[in-house]
Amino acid sequence: MNVRLKIDSLGGQGDGVARTERGQVFVPFTLPGEIVNVAVERDRGTLMAVVEPSPLRVEPPCRHFGTCGGCSLQHMDDAAYRAFKSERVASALKRERIDVALEPLIACAPDSRRRVVLSGRRTVGGMLLGYHRMQSAEIVDIEECRIAVPSIVSALPLLRDLAGIVCQNTKPFHVTVTSTETGHDVAFADVDDVPDAARRAAGDMAIRQKLARLSIDGDIVVEHHRPAIRYGSVDVSPPPGSFLQAVASAEEAMAGLIMAHLAKAKRVADLFCGSGAFALRLAHGSEVHAVEAEAAPLAALDRGFRFSTGLKRVTTEKRDLFRRPLTFKELDAFDGIVFDPPRAGAEDQSRQIARSNVPKVAAVSCNPATLARDLRILIDGGYKLVSVTPVDQFxxxxxxxxxxxxxxxxxxx
Structure with a gap:
């Protein structure tokens, strides 16, 4: 059904929201105040034309915007866009009755994302490699990407060639590409059994093209150079496809906030530590106990520590903090805590922190809703919220x- 709608507001996912007699309709790539022609199916709308554009509408910098679902807000004026990001955090805090004035948003520049996850599939017309169309399983083949560092964009033809060797059926797959100090780390995932001959051919190509590392479903095919991510002054080689803060400048900014807050702590617990982005920086001034559920990132962290100089003692512990959080009695041995959980947050761990006497805590989150919930627990446990800083890493x-x-x-x- 094709209708003309007025967009009233932006929803939490960046979609324009139109209020109709039948309820709300969510229309991607629209802005508040716009009059638009839309093809409506249930509560979703597909933008057909902008009849009356908002004064906040700008020309998107990427040719794929509107078909590729990787970005949803390129059409929005920068000041309004930043305000939207900050409001996402402010609204989540308000829902938990947390009254705090946010610090200014730390912005993210275009062409700065050092780690991207691409989707791919072999078709009759050739290899598709890009991102999913919004709200669809369809893969949009891309030739540019204005969020990724230029070296990753330049590598797209090579990645398609590699995918043509590795992926020999029509099953969708993913490839994580990370720009490191020593070259690109390329990790294919969700790939069916790859013949030995194909592995050798892919490995030969990776060496010729000077990739740092190529892996398939976690198995390293070739490591021409050990991939290196620099955490402050420490080089770490994370395992294939592992978590990494997406933008180096955002990581540096977050680490700066954390290090300043915990500067006087003699012993720090880094919970959900990954491969050590915060732990290894903090170790310049504090002893650090780093806790993570997965062994491979911990091993990378430990290797980075052991091959560095000028750091205080860093210990590691493999522990599932969702199933077995550090207790308040264990935490009382520390002067500071930093925790950076997945999107689900750290509810049970926060309850233990709230019961502890640790004087300084830094909480990092990519999900404002679960961050607000966890902060509410800490505040109810006697903690005072000093500051909240939004960081536009995405x-x-x-x-x-x-x-x-x-x-x-x-x-x-």
Missing amino acids: LWSPHVEAVALLEKPRKRR
């Missing part, structure tokens, strides 16, 4: 990172 998407800093007077024993 350019032109509705997602936003945040760093919250808290403190509690240590009880006298």
